[in-house]
Amino acid sequence: MAMCAPVFSQQGHPLTGTWTGDWGATSTQRNQVIFVMNWDGKNITGLINPGPDSIPIASVFLDPTTWTVRIEADTKTKVHIFAEGKLEDLGSYHRIIKGSWTQGSTKGDFKITRT
Amino acid sequence: MRPYCVLLVAVSAFAQSAATYDGSRQVKLTGVVTKIDWANPRAFFFVDVKDAAGTVANWAVEFGNPLDLEKDGWTRNSLRIGDTVNVEGVPAREPRSQAFAKSVTLAKTGKKLFVAAPKKPAVAAVHEPTPRWPDGQVRLGPPPSKKGYWKAPNATALVDSTAGKIAMNDEGLLKNLSNVDRVAPFQPWAKAVYEYRQRTLLKDDPLARCLPPGGPRQFQMPNGLQFIEQRELGRILVLLGGADRNWRVIYTDGRPQGQADEVVRGYYGNSVGKWEKDTLVVDVVGFNEHFWFANGGLPHTEALHLTERFTRPDLGTLKYEVTVDDPRTYTRPWNGGWNMQWVPNEEIQEYFCEENVEATLSGKESYK
Numbered sequence: 320m321a322m323c324a325p326v327f328s329q330q331g332h333p334l335t336g337t338w339t340g341d342w343g344a345t346s347t348q349r350n351q352v353i354f355v356m357n358w359d360g361k362n363i364t365g366l367i368n369p370g371p372d373s374i375p376i377a378s379v380f381l382d383p384t385t386w387t388v389r390i391e392a393d394t395k396t397k398v399h400i401f402a403e404g405k406l407e408d409l410g411s412y413h414r415i416i417k418g419s420w421t422q423g424s425t426k427g428d429f430k431i432t433r434t
Numbered sequence: 435m436r437p438y439c440v441l442l443v444a445v446s447a448f449a450q451s452a453a454t455y456d457g458s459r460q461v462k463l464t465g466v467v468t469k470i471d472w473a474n475p476r477a478f479f480f481v482d483v484k485d486a487a488g489t490v491a492n493w494a495v496e497f498g499n500p501l502d503l504e505k506d507g508w509t510r511n512s513l514r515i516g517d518t519v520n521v522e523g524v525p526a527r528e529p530r531s532q533a534f535a536k537s538v539t540l541a542k543t544g545k546k547l548f549v550a551a552p553k554k555p556a557v558a559a560v561h562e563p564t565p566r567w568p569d570g571q572v573r574l575g576p577p578p579s580k581k582g583y584w585k586a587p588n589a590t591a592l593v594d595s596t597a598g599k600i601a602m603n604d605e606g607l608l609k610n611l612s613n614v615d616r617v618a619p620f621q622p623w624a625k626a627v628y629e630y631r632q633r634t635l636l637k638d639d640p641l642a643r644c645l646p647p648g649g650p651r652q653f654q655m656p657n658g659l660q661f662i663e664q665r666e667l668g669r670i671l672v673l674l675g676g677a678d679r680n681w682r683v684i685y686t687d688g689r690p691q692g693q694a695d696e697v698v699r700g701y702y703g704n705s706v707g708k709w710e711k712d713t714l715v716v717d718v719v720g721f722n723e724h725f726w727f728a729n730g731g732l733p734h735t736e737a738l739h740l741t742e743r744f745t746r747p748d749l750g751t752l753k754y755e756v757t758v759d760d761p762r763t764y765t766r767p768w769n770g771g772w773n774m775q776w777v778p779n780e781e782i783q784e785y786f787c788e789e790n791v792e793a794t795l796s797g798k799e800s801y802k
């Protein structure tokens with residue numbers, strides 16, 4: 320029997336909202352990650368892992384011609400995060416961004432899904 | 435002979451969706467009707483069709499909106515399970531046994547049950563004086579003791595009034611994608627989103643999942659709308675014929691507009707209106723981002739601020755003008771609008787959108 324799960328669609332700026340997923344150097348070493356992003360008309364602002372140890376997002380670049388997303392941030396211990404990925408399945412509520420993740424000297428990949 | 439009630443019916447108000455059906459292709463089917471699903475907004479019948487190899491496939495054939503079919507004389511008994519029919523139609527884009535019927539003929543008698551007609555509502559122009567309240571204020575509803583409602587916008591897409599004529603279909607699909615820049619003064623991301631929606635033939639339209647048509651789109655709906663002016667309560671209700679009996683409240687009691695961040699965000703926003711001579715001017719903020727505010731997939735954000743102007747120059751005409759101001763989506767405020775026609779002596783028809791019919795048929799995720 321097929322079930323359809325109702326969700327609230329978000330039709331505004333494609334990066335606005337809450338995204339969850341993980342990043343890691345290997346398929347078994349993964350780190351859960353949450354992004355909250357908002358478009359203010361000029362910039363995309365937000366937090367990584369909102370809460371006591373949240374990381375402010377320093378910059379988000381979106382190229383709408385290719386839907387390439389670049390996110391930069393620095394942890395409290397001054398470790399630089401650089402994530403570059405592609406926004407996929409733009410029309411879906413559960414669109415995703417996936418690509419490469421660099422945190423300090425660790426390189427890996429990431430995938431986050433709009434929740 | 436079976437009592438077929440309708441021999442020829444024009445299907446007038448519900449054309450096939452470009453996202454679902456491929457209008458460039460045709461399909462001819464012959465088979466026995468196995469099921470009739472008289473569901474609103476989209477009625478289907480199902481036929482067992484045998485191919486050259488003898489394999490039987492059960493095709494879902496969409497044939498219109500039940501309200502429109504009934505209005506044109508169709509009844510639940512016009513087609514019966516067990517009838518053999520010949521169907522000419524438009525196949526679904528996705529590889530599934532589904533079509534939108536252009537004509538249905540009873541194989542036994544050769545009589546056509548219906549032929550799809552171009553979607554143009556027949557509303558006669560009504561040139562009578564503008565109805566007014568005793569104090570002289572324009573009435574947006576019917577004259578005293580009369581009935582009627584608004585329907586048939588003369589444009590089914592919202593475009594920047596400085597753009598001139600841009601060819602689109604009734605769903606707001608551009609005939610030529612190179613005209614995107616003329617539609618509205620998009621920010622780059624908004625232009626890309628709009629282009630994506632156009633290229634994908636509006637397949638993600640929230641309206642197809644029965645979500646409300648907020649903003650100007652409520653005045654583009656084929657089933658029309660009605661104003662209920664409750665002057666003693668300081669408000670005007672806008673009742674939609676489509677969109678699952680949605681209504682919108684325009685407060686006219688002199689209250690100030692709240693700041694967008696203070697209001698509860700919704701599909702219709704927070705509306706306050708005031709009369710400027712014979713024009714009702716409505717200020718709207720507080721929209722959510724869960725819908726498309728016009729046919730064709732124009733994007734917006736929570737910063738959307740609309741200024742609407744309603745003018746009724748005579749009984750039969752409602753002039754709708756809107757200024758769109760969303761600095762997070764567009765580079766400048768812009769204007770658009772259209773006229774609607776009065777349908778005299780009729781009640782608005784309620785149109786019940788059947789939630790997730792598209793998702794059910796396609797197996798896609800549903801929206802709420």
